[in-house]
Amino acid sequence: MRRTAADLGFWAACWLALALVVGPAAWIVIGLVRKTWPVLSVDLLLKTTAQGGLQNALFGTLVLAAGVLILAAPIGIGAGVYMAEFASQRQASLFRFVSEVLAGIPSIVVGYAGYELLAIALGWGYSLLGGILALTALVVPYVVKSTEAALQQVPTSLREGAAALGLPRWLMLWKVLLPPALPGVLTGLVVALAISTGETAPLLYTANFSDANPPVQLLHHPVGYLTYVVYDYVQLPSARAHQLANAAATFTLFLLLLLIVLSRLLAARARRRTEQMGL
Amino acid sequence: MPPSLHKVRTTRRRTDEATGDRVLRLTSLVTATLPFAILAAIVLVMIVSGSRALIYSGTNLLTGRIFTFGHLYGGSPTVHNGIAAPRDASYGGATLIVGTLLTSAIALALAIPVALGAALLVTERLPHRLEGPVSLIGDLLAGIPSVVYGLWGVTILGPLASRSFYPWLAHWLGFIPFFRGPVGAGQGLLTASLVLAVMVVPIIASTTRELLRRVPILHKEGGLALGMTRLEVVRAIIWPFVRNGVLGASLLGWARALGETMAVLLISGNALNVFPGNIYDPVGTIAATIAALLDGALTDGTGMAVSALGALGLVLLLITLATNLGGRLIVRRVAAGAALPVGRGF
Structure with missing residues (x-):
């Protein structure tokens, strides 16, 4: 009897724990959407922050993400390929270690280092490229890891088959290994995009912020992005500013939701491919 | 599959390598060394930038309570250990270090039981078809940006808690000095810890879920066949299997909470030079303080503030x-090849 009661009590506590996990997520999303819904308008998309909209911030977020993709994809995929295909065990575990250390660095430290190195030492000032580089430093480990894992999950039989046909390694990689590994690799890139969309701290002192559209230049001009609007405008004392902060947070969440769904679709696809080939 | 299995070609002599292969190997080697270079650059910049203040402060950086940039305009400089800084500048980080450890430790203490309970329920009791939606919510929770958590904390959770939950807590736990009021306006240690807890739960929970899936089912069934209740199975069979992994996952969650910037910046109250007197008081952390003060530090012509x-x-x-x-x-040793949780988001 007492044992049954303890059992019931324990699982009730577990249900409570699950509620405490699910609750805040729902609370945050629903609360934000409810606050933003009444003030949604086309103006948000058309006007710059200086005029009370989010156009420049949204654009800046997308440009930053695109820049991260351009830099992090070749670096991360290349490094992942080397670790999975060429590195010796010891080399691979060393690279993996470096990658993990890099992933563990607090984002504000990356931001500070970016400010000192890029904005000051190299004299770039607040710049688009500075922001992109800071974000790239942050996300590269994730691309490396998912690329390496995706290549390693390709069944050995495929490699043996390709080797038996006398394919050189680059051709084997391109024709045999890459197609099945592709969804996994792409998942890593989507994660990288999600991180760059949501981060603020590394950008504060590298890209800084601009409430208008900067000229199309990589250096010397600060760039706006959504998360800064959230951070800055929520601290301003006007209701209008709070609305803008909420709207920026909702936009960010919406972008992230799209990316999460995309990464899940890719992951499901990757799983299916691996299963098909496992025969 | 052990990674060595497919590395047949390492036995081949390099000279036989086709040109395409050599190009691929060398270019990918170059990209593989880039994370190295990035890491080295960051660490080096931090050491070079921080060295002057480090020499100036000595152990005061760790033990001093007063953090101030000093009189930036006018006045003769204060000289310490051969380094000059603006008059009366003091870079004592003790309150910030304590704030960083305290917020993250309380957050961890709150997050671990919740993460364990939720992970246990999902793997052991919930029907399989619910696993998808629940893990989607986990993904979402991990994917919500730090600054959005901060927005939620400062506009919704903090004000609400300071009106209802904190007075209640102060009333019932008031016999413990640290929990006694006044409860403040909702920006402080406990609010920061609560929000940090929500942020690290998904990290701990997802790793724990992976670990729980590896517990052999026969052991669990054996326990049930012996007439154990499910709680007893958890205690006697599942827990020993996952204990170390949970410890590792908690450390990972802690690391995330330690370095968290934007959420803490918005909800901690950003105290300087004081230790929190009770659990509702404003508190400062290292990460949030760097973000908050760097702007002002740029005005120090000597560069010492930066x-x-x-x-x-x-x-x-x-x-x-x-x-x-x-x-x-720890996680690697316990669960080789398990999906390591991603430290930051997702």
Whole structure:
């Protein structure tokens, strides 16, 4: 009897724990959407922050993400390929270690280092490229890891088959290994995009912020992005500013939701491919 | 599959390598060394930037209570250990270090039981078809940006808690001095810890879920066949299997909480030079202080203020890396090849 009661009590506590996990997520999303819904308008998309909209911030977020993709994809995929295909065990575990250390660095430290190195030492000032580089430093480990894992999950039989046909390694990689590994690799890139969309701290002192559209230049001009609007405008004392902060947070969440769904679709696809080939 | 299985070609002599292969190997080697270079650059910049304030402060950086940039305009400089800084500048990080450890430790204490309970329920009791939606919510929770958590904390959770939950807590736990009021306006240690807890739960929960899936089902069934209740199965069979992994996952969650910037910046009240007197008081952390003060530090013509924040960043870097690597080491040993949780988001 007492044992049954303890059992019931324990699982009730577990249900409570699950509620405490699910609750805040729902609370945050629903609360934000409810606050933003009444003030949604086309103006948000058309006007710059200086005029009370989010156009420049949204654009800046997308440009930053695109820049991260351009830099992090070749670096991360290349490094992942080397670790999975060429590195010796010891080399691979060393690279993996470096990658993990890099992933563990607090984002504000990356931001500070970016400010000192890029904005000051190299004299770039607040710049688009500075922001992109800071974000790239942050996300590269994730691309490396998912690329390496995706290549390693390709069944050995495929490699043996390709080797038996006398394919050189680059051709084997391109024709045999890459197609099945592709969804996994792409998942890593989507994660990288999600991180760059949501981060603020590394950008504060590298890209800084601009409430208008900067000229199309990589250096010397600060760039706006959504998360800064959230951070800055929520601290301003006007209701209008709070609305803008909420709207920026909702936009960010919406972008992230799209990316999460995309990464899940890719992951499901990757799983299916691996299963098909496992025969 | 052990990674060595497919590395047949390492036995081949390099001279036989086709040109395409050599190009691929060398270019990918170059990209593989880039994370190295990035890491080295960051650490080097932090050391170089922070060194002047480090020398100026000595152990005061860790033990001093007063963090101030000094009189930036006018006055003769204060000289310490051969380094000149603005008059009366003091870079004592003790309150910030304590704030960083305290917020993250309380957050962890709140997050671990919740994460364990939720993970247990999902793997052991919930029907399989519910696993998808629940893990989607986990993904979402991990994917919500830090600054959005901060927005939620400062506009919704903080005000609400300071009106209802904190007075209640102060009433019932008031016999413990640290829980006695006044409860403040909702920006402080407990609010920061609550929000941090929500942020690290998904990290701990997802790793724990992976670990729980590896517990052999026969052992569990054996326990049930012996007439154990499910709770007893958890205690006697599942827990020993996952204990170390949970410890590692918790360290990873802790590392995340230690370095968290934007959420804490918005909800901690950003106290300087004081230790929190009770659990509702404003508190400062290293990460949030760097973000908050760097702007003002730029006006210090001697550059010492920026350097002081760099020195603090170095301290944070060391604490975080030690925690993070400890966690990864443990998780890797316990669950080789398990999906390591991603430290930041997702």
